Amino acid sequence: MSIWEYANPKKFITTTERVMPVLWAAAAVCIVGGLIWGFFFTGDEVRQGATVKIIYLHVPTAMLAINIWVMMLVTSLVWLVRRHHVSALAARAAAPIGMVMTLIALATGAIWGQPTWGTWWVWDPRLTSFLILFLFYLGYMALWEAIDDADTAADLTSFLCLVGSVFALLSRYAVNFWNQGLHQGASIMRVGAVIGTDTEEKVNNIYFYPLMLCILGFVLLFVALLFYRTGTEIRARRIKALLARERVMA
């Protein structure tokens, strides 16, 4: 039983359709449960009050925003090396999800930043790199849309993802350096400081477990969305192929 069996579109669709109801339900339970637990059954933070609770949306989406790009990089490589269409289509299907996650992370960050720092936006390295990541998602999706031939589009976007990843990483370091130069080590609100990962008393921190539940929920949601969208992409690709056949037959 090799993982590559799922590179067969038919097998992929039948398998994912079987697990998808479970995924949707589990994602809903985790997210709703985590949010209710987090919003109503944990106390306010000493300095920030109730504002801190936006981490239940902010942290999971921010984590996904980055990891979805990494997943696209992996599936792009798989396409370039093994030429499995499902892999390329999964990368295509993941991009809009990643873009929306980046957008949510940016928006919740701004909403959080307003009461905490007194401003909607600062050119903090972290915020800036998310904005740059958002632009990379935009470019990647635009290139997919622009090219007619499906295999050419898959090849070109894979190369863009590959080269883009290197430059995105470079941008991350560049931006770190760039702002440090202005604000002499501006002390930003570290997520780790809030959820307790930075400190010894991680286990005691009341925000930790609901947050973990939310993160799990969002990951499950992403997987469900990814399966759903990849299935759609496979069918769209199939329709395109059938239409092309008809033209040839005619």
Add this chain to the structure above:
Amino acid sequence: MSLRISDLCIARGGIPVLEGLSFALEPGQALILRGPNGSGKTTLLRTIAGLQPPVSGTIEGAEDMIAYAGHSDGIKPTLTVSENLDFWAQVFGTEGIAAAIEAFDLDILRDRPAGELSAGQKRRLGLSRMLVTGRPIWVLDEPTVSLDAKSVMMFAEAVRAHLGQGGSALIATHIDLGLDSAVLEVGPFKAKLPAIDDFDGAFL
């Protein structure tokens, strides 16, 4: 020196167009490709020239042997005729463009910017490029488009001379060049589409 094609299958836009093609082209031989528009002649020539990979099958003896001329001539309008030819001679590492100029009667056009040439004159310039490449196998796609009768004779003469020197030529054309050459009708090699319910790995 000889070009060997065996059991070649080629695709355009992901759809197989020709399959089961096998032939060999020996030095001194010419092969004329015929077939209706859209039958895959251009795709076949581009595949043999190495511009796109075949779906399956092998092409032997093509590496660094082929001079390809497609529908566009790659002529720069702001360069003169001789500058255009000189460039390709340098790229292919050959010396002298005199033979090419003479064979296609381009001498009086030598110093004219290529942008001022007529369509037929441009085509002659494009074809004369084959002579400066120094490559033994010519792969030509509809070479006689926009040529007048006299220029077609000129071209046929150039091909004949090339064959005489041990070169070979693969030409997709509809007109009779008066060459003593074999004809390959690509129609019978039209690819059959894979069965419709064949929903594994590939899409078409």
Add this chain to the structure above:
Amino acid sequence: MIALLMRDLRLAMRAGGGFGLGLAFFLIVTVMVPLSVGPQAALLGSIAPGVLWLGALLACLLSLDRLLALDWEDGSLDLLATAPLPLEAAVSVKALAHWITTGLPLVLAAPVLGVLLNLPVPGFKWVMISLLLGTPALSVIGTFGAALTVGLKRGGLLMSLLVMPLYMPTLIFGAEVARRGAIGMDIQTPLLMLAGISAASIALLPFASAAVLRINLR
């Protein structure tokens, strides 16, 4: 390779080749800046390094669509791909020709435009050095973008969308060198990073550009 370089340079110099257009664009962008932000000398002086870098970057970007598209349209790329010259070398040479006709004039013009923007005196040296180190990277990265979009009918806008995120690290370090140099700060780290990005781009990106071009040619 030299033949290709000479041909591209010659084409750029001839009528309609577009030589000098990038330079003129650079000039006009720089002139627009004081018109939009106001003529205060202190303000202009502090933003001058960034403005010069952004202007140079945009001038490079706008001249990219001619880099491969013309050769694509007239079939030269097909012929080059079947020529003995490896495609990797061909795209490197085309990037070099782009740099000579666009990047180098920008480097040389930058000090003159610096005067218009009231650039502090120590900044002149560092603006020129940073542009000299950074513009080759802009040309090579741009060639990759041009190769990605060469087969598209109206790829210009899309290419800008694809290339600009790739330009970000170069811009950040390049402008940082110029800005720090202008106010007399230590420039070693960004300068080394800028040089590193340029060197790595020149060495590695032509392989990606050639691979992408082959995909587009089939």
